[in-house]
Amino acid sequence: MPSTPRNCGPVASQNPRDAFCSLSSHLVALRASGHRFRMWWRDDDGCRDTAEMRRLLAARQDTPIALALIPGLLDSTLVNLVDGAAGVSVLQHGWKHINWSGDDSRPSEFPETRSRSEACDELRKGFQILEASFGGRFKPVFVPPWHSCSRWLMDARSQLGYRAVSSEAPLFPLLSRGWGEEVNVEIDTANWTAGGAFIGPLELTRKIIRAFEIRLSWSAEAVPIGLLSHHGFLTRSDCGCLSLFVRLLEESDVVEWVGVESLM
Numbered sequence: 181m182p183s184t185p186r187n188c189g190p191v192a193s194q195n196p197r198d199a200f201c202s203l204s205s206h207l208v209a210l211r212a213s214g215h216r217f218r219m220w221w222r223d224d225d226g227c228r229d230t231a232e233m234r235r236l237l238a239a240r241q242d243t244p245i246a247l248a249l250i251p252g253l254l255d256s257t258l259v260n261l262v263d264g265a266a267g268v269s270v271l272q273h274g275w276k277h278i279n280w281s282g283d284d285s286r287p288s289e290f291p292e293t294r295s296r297s298e299a300c301d302e303l304r305k306g307f308q309i310l311e312a313s314f315g316g317r318f319k320p321v322f323v324p325p326w327h328s329c330s331r332w333l334m335d336a337r338s339q340l341g342y343r344a345v346s347s348e349a350p351l352f353p354l355l356s357r358g359w360g361e362e363v364n365v366e367i368d369t370a371n372w373t374a375g376g377a378f379i380g381p382l383e384l385t386r387k388i389i390r391a392f393e394i395r396l397s398w399s400a401e402a403v404p405i406g407l408l409s410h411h412g413f414l415t416r417s418d419c420g421c422l423s424l425f426v427r428l429l430e431e432s433d434v435v436e437w438v439g440v441e442s443l444m
Contacts, residue, residue, distance in 0.1 A: 198382070199380075199381035199382045199384070199385040200381065200385075200424070200425075200428070202385055202389075203385045203388060203389065203425070203428065203429075204428065204432075206389050206392070207428070207429070207432035207434050207435075208432075210392065210432075210434045211432060211433055211434050215392075215396065215401060215434060216401065216433075216434055216435075216436065217391075217392060217395065217401055217405060217434060217435050217436070218402070218404045218405065218435070218436050218437075218438050218443075219404065219405045219406075219407060219429065219435050219436070219437055219438070220244065220246065220363070220404055220405075220406055220407070220437065220438050220439065220440055220443060221240065221243060221244065221245045221246065221406075221407045221408075221409070221426075221437070222245070222246045222247075222248055222271070222323070222346060222365050222406060222407070222408050222409075222440070223236060223245060223246070223247050223248065223408075223409045223410065223411050224248045224273060224323065224408065224409075224410050225248070225250060225273065225277065225410055225411070225412055226247045226248070226249045226250070226258060226273075226411065227249060227250045227253035227254050227255060227258060228253075228254075228255035228257050228258050229255070229257035229258050229260070229261045230411075230412070232411045232412050232414060233258070233261065233411050234261070235411070235414065235416060235419045236409065236411040236414065236419060237261075237265055237268070238419070239419035239420065239422055239423040239426075240267075240423070240426065241423065241426075241427065242266065242267055243267065243426050243430065243437045244267045244268075244269070244437055244438060244439035244440075245267065245268055245269070246268075246269040246270070246271050246319070246321075246346075246439070246440040247262065247268060247269070247270050247271065248271045248272070248273035248323040248346070249270055249271070249272070249273055249310065250273050250274065250275070250276060250277045251272060251273075251275060251305070251306030251307075251309040251310050252274075252275045252276035252277075252302070252305070252306060252309075253276055253277070254309060254310070254313065259313045259314065262314065262317065263314075267439070268317065269317055269318075269319050269439055269440050269441065270310055270314045270317050270318045270319065271318075271319055271321040271322075271323050271346060271440065272303075272306050272307060272310055272318075272320075272321065272322055272323060272342075273323045273325060274289045274290070274302075274303075274306070274323070274324065274325040275289060275302035275303060275305070275306045276289070276302075277289060277325045279325075279326070280293070280294050281293075281328075286326065286328050287325070287326040287328065288324070288325070288326055288328040288329055288330075289324070289325045289326070289329070290303075290324065290329040290330055290333050291328075291329070291330055292330045292331070292332075294330070296332065299330075299333060300336075300340065303322070303333075303340055304340065304341075307320070307340070307341055319343070319440055319441055319444070320341050320342050320343045320344075321342060321343065321344045321345065321346050321363065321440060321444070322337055322340070322342040322344075322345050322346070323345075323346045323347070324345070324347055327347045327348040337361070338361075343361070343444050344361050344362060344363050344443075344444045345361060345362055345363075346362070346363045346364060346365065346406075346440070347362070347364050347365075348364060348365055348366070348368070348408070349362070349364035349365070349366050349406075361444075363404070363406070363440055363443040363444060364406055365406030365407065365408040366387075366391060366405065366406055366408075367384070367387045367388060367391060367405065367406065367407045367408065368408045369384060369407070369408065369409045369410075369414075369418075369422065370408075370409070370410050370413055371383075375413075376410060376412075376413040377413060378413065378414060378415070378418040378421070380421075381421055381425070384421075384422075384425060385425075388405075388425075388429075391405045392405075404438070404443050409422065
């Protein structure tokens with residue numbers, strides 16, 4: 181079992197050792213009862229090779245990860261980096277991640293007010309760029325920026341070539357989300373009330389345990405648990421903390437980390 185982290189980012193003063201030990205205890209109990217869950221990892225907002233992206237890919241070790249990339253901003257440096265990384269899939273994160281909503285509306289790149297033909301043209305261009313750049317690594321999954329887009333676009337996803345949509349799903353009670361054409365995430369490692377800073381080990385532990393408990397209470401262990409990160413907001417110590425937690429989950433024999441393609 182991995183050693184207890186000494187520093188896990190901004191909330192290290194809250195004693196990350198307690199978080200690590202708490203999760204370890206829960207995993208031991210779950211394993212003794214024969215429970216097993218599937219988890220998958222999505223990271224958003226990639227478009228170029230950066231120090232933050234390299235830290236993320238190193239932190240995951242050999243854990244499968246799906247990078248939701250912004251095709252309209254894609255740089256060849258990221259294509260080269262991903263080309264040499266095993267277990268990395270690519271999803272489509274909109275077009276240029278630009279907010280076209282009004283000031284008082286929820287941010288969205290494809291709100292109801294945008295021209296349908298313009299939106300479809302952008303999405304098709306993005307699809308073609310990612311397919312040409314990454315080949316089989318590109319999985320035709322649409323990730324709406326800010327987890328928001330028009331209803332008509334969701335209805336037209338198959339016609340646009342997408343096999344699935346990946347958005348944010350509430351932990352309760354919509355457990356049916358995550359099946360079929362939706363492969364959603366529910367554990368966000370960013371605290372958006374604090375500018376996207378890492379939530380820290382205590383809150384991460386709470387969210388993971390909560391995801392387990394909900395599936396147990398609904399007899400729905402097979403519903404996948406999606407972990408979401410934003411590499412641009414993660415420090416070196418944050419990535420170290422995530423790496424330890426991901427490894428602990430895998431080595432517990434309670435969690436199987438799977439690639440996004442297995443969920444579609």
